[in-house]
Each structure stands twice: as C-alpha cells, then as structure tokens.
Amino acid sequence: MSAPATPATRPANPRFSSGPCAKPPVFALESLSDAPLGRSHRAAVGKSKLKQAIDETAQLLGVPDGYKVGIVPASDTGAYEMAMWSLLGARPSETLAWESFGKGWVTDAVKQLKLAENEVREAEYGEIVDLAAVDWNKDICFTWNGTTSGVRVPNGDVIPADREGLTICDATSAAFAQDLPWDKLDVTTFSWQKVMGGEAAHGVIVLSPRAVERLESYTPAWPLPKIFRLTKGGKLIDGIFKGETINTPSMLCVEDWLLALAWGRSVGGLKGLIDRADQNAQVVWDFVAANDWIDNLAVDKATWSNTSVCLKFTDPAVAGDADFAKAVQKKLEAEGVAYDVGSYRDAPAGLRIWCGGTVEKADLEALMPWIDWAYHAVLSEREAA
Ligand SMILES: Cc1ncc(COP(=O)(O)O)c(C=O)c1O
Secondary structure, three states: OOOOOOOOOOOOOOEOOOOOOOOOOOOOHHHHOOOOOOOOOOOHHHHHHHHHHHHHHHHHHOOOOOOEEEEEEOHHHHHHHHHHHHHOOOOOEEEEEOOHHHHHHHHHHHHHOOOOOEEEEEOOOOOOOOHHHOOOOOEEEEEOEEOOOOEEOOOOOOOOOOOOOOEEEEOOOOOOOOOOOHHHOOEEEEEOOOOOOOOOOEEEEEEOHHHHHHHHHOOOOOOOOHHHOOEEOOEEOHHHHHOOOOOOOOHHHHHHHHHHHHHHHHOOHHHHHHHHHHHHHHHHHHHHHHOOOEEEOOOOHHHEOOOEEEEEEOOOOOOOOHHHHHHHHHHHHHOOOOEOOEOOOOOOOOEEEEOOOOOOHHHHHHHHHHHHHHHHHHHHHHHHO
C-alpha cells in the first residue's frame, strides 16, 4: 500500500479536545476587558457579575423555578464530590458507572465514604448499565454522558417522578448539548470548561427542592471540609446560590463564562446548542457509516453521545492496538489538523472527537478526510517497516 495523498482542506480550528473544549467561535481575549480584575469578588461589582453568571446559566439551561444554581470550587469534580459527601448515607444508594469518571464516583462511594448500603452497577466501555433494573427509591449516583466512552443516558423516562431517592447526576459533558429532564434530576453538576468552552476550576451545582430538603434534614457522619459545606446550622447557605461563593473565584473566568453564555444565546439558546452538537456528531457518524474500518465505541445507537464521540478501529489487524491508535492521533496532531483526539488513558484504544456546540461543523467536515488519511498513512508505514 502506498502512502495516501494529504487532503486539500484543513480544519480552520484543530481543537477537538474533550476538555477543556474549544472556546466559542466568537472568543477573543479582548472581549474579557470588562472583568473586574484586582477587585474583591465580594464588592458589589464582583457579586453582581457572579449573580449574573448564575441567573444566565439557569436561564440558558431552562432550570425550573425553585431549583438552586450555585458556583462552587474545583470544577465538576468539586461540585460532584460536594454533593456525594453532603447527601449520601441518609438511605441506601446505588452507584452506576460505564466509563472512567463514573468509576471514579464508585471508588468514592465504596473506598472513601465506605457507604454501608451501596450497590455498584458497572458496564464495559461502549455499553450502559440496565437503567430499568435500578432501584430509584435509593439515592442514585450516575454520569449522564460518559465522556471517556461516548455513552450517554438516552433520556430520563426510566427515572420515576415519584422516586424516594435522590438522583445525583454528573452532567458535565451533557449540559448545554443534551436535554436534561430537570424534574428527574435532584443534583446536577458540570464545569464551565466543557460544552460551552469556558475555563476550568469552577463548578456548577444545581439542586432540586428535594435535594435542599435533604441537605437541611440530614447531617453526614463524616466531617466536611469548608469547600464542601452547603449548609450552616442546618440551613442551606443561600448566599452560595446568589453569587457569594465559598471561596475566591477567578473574575476573569466569570467574565469568560458570561461571554460563553451570550454566545450560547446568539446561536439559538439551548435548542441551538443541542442542534449544533447533533449536527456535528452526525458528520462523524456519517464518516463511520461510510468506512468499514472504524466504528462507534458506543454500541446501542440510542446511547451515542453527541459531544464526546469515541471511535474504535475495527480492522482485526489493528483493533485494540493502542500503539496504532496513538500513531494515528500523533499524525493528526503533527499535521496540525486535530489536537487531543486520543482516547482517554483508561479507555479502549481509539480516537475521541469532541462535537459540542463550540466546534464548527465545517471543521469536522474538514477533519474526516484527514482521519482517513492518517489511518492509511500509519497502515502503510507499518507495512513498509
Ligand atoms: C464525566 C466527567 N466527570 C468529571 C470530569 C472531571 O471534570 P473536572 O476536571 O472539570 O473536574 C470530567 C472531565 O472530563 C468528565 O468528563
């Protein structure tokens, strides 16, 4: 096999990382000049920016009245672990996992919190656990979109409206790209660095009235560090949900988030963002359908992620070959056509291409021939070796 010719067109933006994700197409550092730098986040100007960030987040996501939205430390991890540590242990629980991050939450429940009555349900990469078998009267920890396997929860229909347990959902690679059924979610967390292309280190936690009720009626048996504490004297610390953050946020990141939200509104709000991700992912799915050597890692089409699209090479000669997949990824990177598209370190060998709304469809269309090129170029190098 001779080395194939390089495609004619390159993606204008080669950033297809699954986090931090591509900035919104309108992003420019100069657009952040209104950030109140060097001022206290507790001054009126800082507090009003934080409140604006909370209000506009709730509005863009369609969070129902009565739910609380807060900005908390340590990105999605901080938001999710704060929920686990604050809420679990009040009743039996289940932790569900079908990829690396969900497995991390299982470790927290089993090895760190050492929950006495916790059932673990796990599925292999590409699969999802049987959601119909879950006992939703327990507290349920799960990830809406498994970023490292490209497997998502199809919808919330399986979650009963009259459940007794709380649903604690890590939605960091789903929020702003997939419909989240708020009435079925008691705690939802995400980071700015994902779908909207914001900055890392700041997390968002969304609480349903039932989650607030639990927080105000239950005190865990274990100590809580200050950055996890959502209550004081048995009452929700309401300030957290009005912009009085637990500790100091970056006002530059807040300004960047406001810019991302404004861009989200400009492309049609939540529906526009979901459509963009769907259309982006379709470009990759069409490419996969047209080539018999590559496939989605996610098996069931209903679970195919429209953000973190994970792909595996299926030719038996290279399937599961991590060195081969790495060589393809390196070639794409060396050509400057795709950065950070290797599969996650714990996931099966392959490629992972972010398709969230900040990525332009034209860039994905330009990338597909390059994947074909890189795949065949590495194959021919192997043959020649
Ligand atoms: C599903 C999921 N959960 C948690 C995280 C951790 O997010 P962060 O680094 O923003 O805390 C990630 C990051 O990729 C993720 O994809």
